[in-house]
Amino acid sequence: MENGQRLRANRKHRPASDAYGRCIEGVIYYLAKANYGTVVMSFDVRSEKFDMIGVPPKYCRKLVTYKGWLACFDAWDDRRFWILEDAQKQIWSVEQELLSPSADFGRGFKLTGSTHAGEFIYVPKRDSRLFYVLLCDPVRNSWRRFEFEMSVRNEEIHRTYALYAFPNHIDSQISL
Numbered sequence: 001m002e003n004g005q006r007l008r009a010n011r012k013h014r015p016a017s018d019a020y021g022r023c024i025e026g027v028i029y030y031l032a033k034a035n036y037g038t039v040v041m042s043f044d045v046r047s048e049k050f051d052m053i054g055v056p057p058k059y060c061r062k063l064v065t066y067k068g069w070l071a072c073f074d075a076w077d078d079r080r081f082w083i084l085e086d087a088q089k090q091i092w093s094v095e096q097e098l099l100s101p102s103a104d105f106g107r108g109f110k111l112t113g114s115t116h117a118g119e120f121i122y123v124p125k126r127d128s129r130l131f132y133v134l135l136c137d138p139v140r141n142s143w144r145r146f147e148f149e150m151s152v153r154n155e156e157i158h159r160t161y162a163l164y165a166f167p168n169h170i171d172s173q174i175s176l
């Protein structure tokens with residue numbers, strides 16, 4: 001879809017099976033399949049209205065919240081993304097690409113979300129034996145590693161471990 005082209009929300013669609021929704025300021029966004037391809041569906045909780053938003057020129061595979069905006073990541077590369085600047089006019093920012101922290105980055109990590117500070121969170125894929133998380137600052141186009149200390153016996157090191165990230169999770173320290 002080109003920027004500014006409106007889609008009617010009464011067309012049939014189904015949520016993408018491998019996509020997670022994002023809620024930003026009372027609007028829930030999720031990827032969906034329609035007769036003409038992939039779209040971003042929005043549901044305004046206040047007005048209880050659905051709308052369809054055309055995706056950027058490349059196929060959008062993953063949605064994340066980035067500094068209060070919806071960001072759409074490329075299907076084939078977790079480093080290329082667009083930001084939804086205006087949902088009503090369906091205007092996406094120009095494609096942005098992050099530098100890779102290493103040559104084997106694409107094979108070993110997957111994007112899971114972003115922090116409140118706007119850093120993208122990449123965790124090792126399930127079949128990996130890496131014990132660290134990568135955080136990317138897209139403004140500076142810089143990366144940092146968050147390592148986990150592991151106390152495992154030599155025979156356990158061959159077992160596959162999975163790391164999970166829960167972006168923007170907040171626990172209250174107030175006792176009830």
